[in-house]
Amino acid sequence: MRIKIVTAVMVGAVGLLVTGCGGGGSGSDDAGAKPAAALPVLPQKVPEPPEMPEGELQPSPDAGAPFSKNLAYELRRKTLDMAKAEGKTVGECPDDVASKAGTQVTCTVTYEGLEVVWDVTIGENSGWSDNVVKYQAVPRKGVLTRDGAARLLYGNYDPELVRCNNIPKAVLVPLDVKTKYTCQTVDKGKPGLVEAARVTDAGPRFY
Numbered sequence: 001m002r003i004k005i006v007t008a009v010m011v012g013a014v015g016l017l018v019t020g021c022g023g024g025g026s027g028s029d030d031a032g033a034k035p036a037a038a039l040p041v042l043p044q045k046v047p048e049p050p051e052m053p054e055g056e057l058q059p060s061p062d063a064g065a066p067f068s069k070n071l072a073y074e075l076r077r078k079t080l081d082m083a084k085a086e087g088k089t090v091g092e093c094p095d096d097v098a099s100k101a102g103t104q105v106t107c108t109v110t111y112e113g114l115e116v117v118w119d120v121t122i123g124e125n126s127g128w129s130d131n132v133v134k135y136q137a138v139p140r141k142g143v144l145t146r147d148g149a150a151r152l153l154y155g156n157y158d159p160e161l162v163r164c165n166n167i168p169k170a171v172l173v174p175l176d177v178k179t180k181y182t183c184q185t186v187d188k189g190k191p192g193l194v195e196a197a198r199v200t201d202a203g204p205r206f207y
Contacts, residue, residue, distance in 0.1 A: 142199030
């Protein structure tokens with residue numbers, strides 16, 4: 001039976017804050033006010049990505065595979081969840097890593113040529129099965145993908161189009177920090193606010 005590994009702590013935020021626009025005025029006719037400046041239009045048109053494939057990530061470890069292989073597999077899954085986009089992944093953990101609680105180890109997952117380094121701390125067994133091991137994993141950098149950013153905006157706002165400022169297919173960025181990459185939604189031909197992307201271990205965010 002392959003050892004199952006479950007995340008002990010969710011490191012990143014999992015909610016998306018939807019920013020509302022609150023209107024407020026004095027009620028007077030502000031005839032002398034200047035018209036609002038037109039919002040900029042970002043250059044990159046990003047179509048809605050196809051749905052992520054379902055099913056178990058392949059290749060998966062064989063039955064009886066060592067703990068290091070199972071851990072690397074779980075980190076591949078977490079890397080894809082952070083990217084929110086399809087891509088080839090290869091995971092590597094030290095061969096001698098043990099499932100003993102308190103063990104600390106560094107693993108690397110290569111996603112589309114980008115090396116994502118994970119700092120991992122092994123926790124206790126689940127208590128209901130010796131084959132389930134808890135762990136905490138924190139990436140040193142995040143993976144921002146063009147499809148991941150677009151998938152979030154299309155999924156939450158259902159716009160006609162998403163525009164960005166030339167986000168690469170995939171790029172490493174500081175974790176949980178606003179980046180230089182921005183996007184906006186377009187509805188009825190009108191561009192929306194330009195928002196900076198940031199990345200948590202659970203995917204991109206725009207707030």
